[in-house]
Amino acid sequence: MLIKLTGGRVYDPAHGIDGKVMDIYARDGRIVAKPKDTERIDQEYQLAGKVVMAGAIDMHTHIGGGKVNIARMMLPEDHRGDPVGHSELCRAGCGHAAPSTLTTGYRYAEMGYTAGFEPAVLPMNARQAHLEMGDVPIIDKGGYAMLGSDDMLLRMLAAKKDQNAINDYVAWTLHASQAMGIKVVNPGGISAFKFNQRMLDLDENNSYYQVTPREVLKTLARAVYELGVPHPLHIHGNNLGVPGNVETTLNTMLGAEGYPIHLTHIQFHSYGTEGDRKFSSGAARIAEAINQRKNVSADVGQILFGQTVTASGDNMAQFRNHAAGSPKKWVVMDIECDAGCGVVPFKYKDKNFVNALQWAIGLEIFLLVEDPWRIFLTTDHPNGAPFTSYPHLIRLLMDKTFRKEAFSRISPDAQAMSTLGSIEREYTLYEIAIMTRAGAAKLVGLHDRGHLGAGAAADITVYTDDADREKMFTKPDHVFKDGQLVVKDGSVVKVTWGATHVVKPEFDRGIEKDIAKYFDAYHTVRMEHVKVTDQHIADDGRGHVQVHECKGRREKTT
Amino acid sequence: MSALAFTLKIKPVQRVDCSPLTPDLLAGKSAKDIAATLLQSGRQQLQADQVFDISGNDSSNIEFSNSNGKLDFIGAHMSCGSVTVHGDVGSYLGLQMKKGSLTVHGNADAYAACGMAGGLLHILGNAGDFIGGALPGDRKGMRGGTVIVTGNAGDRAGDQMRRGVLLIEGDAGEYCASRMIAGTIGVMGKVGKYVGFGMRHGTILLFKPTDFHTTIQDCGHHTLPYLNLMFKSFTPLPSKFAHLSQNRVQKFGGDLASDGKGEILIFA
Numbered sequence: 128m129l130i131k132l133t134g135g136r137v138y139d140p141a142h143g144i145d146g147k148v149m150d151i152y153a154r155d156g157r158i159v160a161k162p163k164d165t166e167r168i169d170q171e172y173q174l175a176g177k178v179v180m181a182g183a184i185d186m187h188t189h190i191g192g193g194k195v196n197i198a199r200m201m202l203p204e205d206h207r208g209d210p211v212g213h214s215e216l217c218r219a220g221c222g223h224a225a226p227s228t229l230t231t232g233y234r235y236a237e238m239g240y241t242a243g244f245e246p247a248v249l250p251m252n253a254r255q256a257h258l259e260m261g262d263v264p265i266i267d268k269g270g271y272a273m274l275g276s277d278d279m280l281l282r283m284l285a286a287k288k289d290q291n292a293i294n295d296y297v298a299w300t301l302h303a304s305q306a307m308g309i310k311v312v313n314p315g316g317i318s319a320f321k322f323n324q325r326m327l328d329l330d331e332n333n334s335y336y337q338v339t340p341r342e343v344l345k346t347l348a349r350a351v352y353e354l355g356v357p358h359p360l361h362i363h364g365n366n367l368g369v370p371g372n373v374e375t376t377l378n379t380m381l382g383a384e385g386y387p388i389h390l391t392h393i394q395f396h397s398y399g400t401e402g403d404r405k406f407s408s409g410a411a412r413i414a415e416a417i418n419q420r421k422n423v424s425a426d427v428g429q430i431l432f433g434q435t436v437t438a439s440g441d442n443m444a445q446f447r448n449h450a451a452g453s454p455k456k457w458v459v460m461d462i463e464c465d466a467g468c469g470v471v472p473f474k475y476k477d478k479n480f481v482n483a484l485q486w487a488i489g490l491e492i493f494l495l496v497e498d499p500w501r502i503f504l505t506t507d508h509p510n511g512a513p514f515t516s517y518p519h520l521i522r523l524l525m526d527k528t529f530r531k532e533a534f535s536r537i538s539p540d541a542q543a544m545s546t547l548g549s550i551e552r553e554y555t556l557y558e559i560a561i562m563t564r565a566g567a568a569k570l571v572g573l574h575d576r577g578h579l580g581a582g583a584a585a586d587i588t589v590y591t592d593d594a595d596r597e598k599m600f601t602k603p604d605h606v607f608k609d610g611q612l613v614v615k616d617g618s619v620v621k622v623t624w625g626a627t628h629v630v631k632p633e634f635d636r637g638i639e640k641d642i643a644k645y646f647d648a649y650h651t652v653r654m655e656h657v658k659v660t661d662q663h664i665a666d667d668g669r670g671h672v673q674v675h676e677c678k679g680r681r682e683k684t685t
Numbered sequence: 686m687s688a689l690a691f692t693l694k695i696k697p698v699q700r701v702d703c704s705p706l707t708p709d710l711l712a713g714k715s716a717k718d719i720a721a722t723l724l725q726s727g728r729q730q731l732q733a734d735q736v737f738d739i740s741g742n743d744s745s746n747i748e749f750s751n752s753n754g755k756l757d758f759i760g761a762h763m764s765c766g767s768v769t770v771h772g773d774v775g776s777y778l779g780l781q782m783k784k785g786s787l788t789v790h791g792n793a794d795a796y797a798a799c800g801m802a803g804g805l806l807h808i809l810g811n812a813g814d815f816i817g818g819a820l821p822g823d824r825k826g827m828r829g830g831t832v833i834v835t836g837n838a839g840d841r842a843g844d845q846m847r848r849g850v851l852l853i854e855g856d857a858g859e860y861c862a863s864r865m866i867a868g869t870i871g872v873m874g875k876v877g878k879y880v881g882f883g884m885r886h887g888t889i890l891l892f893k894p895t896d897f898h899t900t901i902q903d904c905g906h907h908t909l910p911y912l913n914l915m916f917k918s919f920t921p922l923p924s925k926f927a928h929l930s931q932n933r934v935q936k937f938g939g940d941l942a943s944d945g946k947g948e949i950l951i952f953a
């Protein structure tokens with residue numbers, strides 16, 4: 128089947144195409160070069176005046192794994208308050224902050240997104256996370272496996288095991304949990320919380336293992352790099368939400384010692400201690416550091432005002448913040464001695480000084496980081512706001528009048544502490560396409576997504592150009608997923624099932640002996656039962672695994 | 686102007702969500718619009734005139750007749766006017782009601798007056814479980830208004846109740862006033878086991894000797910003058926509670942397992 132998208136204005140930053148009017152052809156789910164004139168076009172879409180981009184990619188969104196289920200269970204009012212009826216095509220669902228799996232898929236697709244990556248797949252819970260993501264229709268999925276507070280790694284670090292063994296363990300984890308990358312959450316801190324530490328700075332020892340977050344970070348960043356995993360170590364740093372944590376974040380960048388790292392929801396890690404209330408913006412310093420250090424990328428984790436729920440592996444931060452939660456209920460728990468989890472509902476208010484400044488800090492970071500290839504558009508769904516608020520966020524970035532008007536409505540004390548009002552930058556469509564498409568695909572390591580060149584998957588979104596960017600990005604005209612029209616005029620017209628993206632770097636299988644022994648001695652299940660196979664993901668006929676290349680495994684270092 | 690009357694004319698197979706039929710939502714609507722109001726019933730949507738014979742035109746004064754226990758959400762979220770029901774009603778009667786009056790000449794099922802914030806709810810028959818409680822997952826139950834049950838109430842009456850008055854002239858089931866946060870509950874008949882389980886604040890008025898679980902403790906006999914004021918506030922109510930005058934009580938405190946600032950007063 129050959130389809131032709133005729134005459135659209137194309138934004139394809141991966142190929143440097145900035146608003147050029149051109150035709151795009153797709154055959155059997157892949158984008159192809161212009162075919163011979165003799166070939167019959169099966170379907171043609173007239174897109175004159177429309178904006179054409181690749182399908183958007185959310186590189187950090189909590190859509191699977193135990194914590195989302197806890198959030199759902201804990202917030203029946205979130206579900207009662209936002210019911211979605213079934214239609215001919217779509218099944219019923221509900222939920223504003225923590226929508227049901229099916230609703231998640233439909234809503235992403237209806238917004239022009241064609242992939243989402245779950246950033247906290249606990250290896251021990253990977254099967255559940257994949258089953259849950261397997262229930263998310265239309266979009267492609269993937270996850271980052273969480274390491275850094277697991278007993279096995281901390282033991283290895285405490286025993287000063289050599290880097291090669293750790294690389295093998297990291298690679299084994301990627302295989303076993305079918306992940307696209309490695310994430311570390313409050314390195315060593317989730318574990319330290321269980322030994323009654325309530326804060327852990329970068330150079331502070333975990334009191335039990337005598338290992339510092341700095342060691343964990345450096346070792347994992349190096350492991351990911353040496354294995355050739357395209358996505359750099361995904362870091363949720365120490366001291367999330369603590370005023371003054373801008374120092375920790377800057378030190379974390381230094382601590383990577385040049386290895387590529389990705390700092391996630393960096394807004395929550397960019398707080399200073401100036402001003403009467405000892406809470407201020409560190410955005411300028413963070414942005415300057417990102418501008419200087421080419422090995423660092425970040426996503427923002429913008430907050431937007433309204434009710435949401437925060438779901439995180441960082442039990443230490445969640446415990447610290449639980450009193451500020453609304454409505455008053457919260458969960459902080461251990462998971463199989465390998466990690467933790469905390470779920471706290473939050474209502475961000477524009478008249479609240481702290482919330483208002485958080486909002487401004489996020490936007491300052493967006494606007495002060497110069498290179499859109501290294502800063503990404505997220506709200507850390509659902510922690511800063513539900514993903515459905517992305518169009519609003521895009522408008523805040525692209526429309527300075529709108530932004531300044533919104534800025535004038537937040538807490539005046541927060542306005543006085545922020546430079547946002549004087550920032551004139553407006554994102555262009557090209558830059559938005561970088562942040563949400565080309566850049567995200569490159570960062571995650573998806574070679575065939577996020578661009579519109581021949582060979583790419585035909586994940587394509589078509590918008591009607593509108594000065595009101597929120598309106599434009601809320602309701603795309605057409606969304607194609609693997610060449611099939613799945614959304615028309617902002618509504619799902621066909622339900623398909625996307626792929627699960629993974630990497631499988633080579634490693635020395637000898638490590639399995641040690642891991643199996645460890646599982647037998649300490650865990651509730653055997654190692655063999657923890658591994659998620661391709662078959663497990665494809666079993667119900669709705670999903671499949673797509674393996675991405677790990678280019679250039681680096682020389683083992685001693 | 687005569688009361689807007691809905692007479693149930695079918696035997697509903699599934700439960701019917703009557704939440705659109707309140708004085709607030711029907712205000713200013715024509716007879717035709719009211720007849721066309723859609724009511725969710727299981728997977729189907731039914732027009733109001735498929736379910737009810739409709740007569741009258743005063744939408745601030747609504748009457749349901751021939752009602753049965755399949756009609757849920759009557760008077761939900763209402764903030765004005767009055768609703769009178771002849772017959773039984775289903776669950777969620779007066780859910781999150783804010784103002785106005787709601788009278789049922791019959792029995793109500795579970796979750797009546799859940800999350801109620803104001804107004805008067807009078808059930809002349811029996812009430813089901815969780816009257817004046819919170820919906821599952823919510824952290825606060827009834828937070829204002831007055832509820833009178835002439836008959837008996839089920840289990841967990843006033844669960845997580847936050848404010849307001851819940852008066853039960855008959856018996857109450859088990860776990861009455863469980864996890865109560867504040868407010869007043871009166872029970873003239875017997876109460877089941879574990880009254881005041883997990884209560885933090887609030888007042889329970891009991892009129893029959895009762896066994897308490899261990900973390901409710903006897904605090905002796907007292908004469909409490911403030912009771913006269915409270916009883917005075919009850920005098921306009923269409924209830925036996927309007928005629929109380931005694932202010933000598935035996936006081937119990939609890940639940941010591943959770944704050945323990947609640948009081949259970951026994952008039953015997």
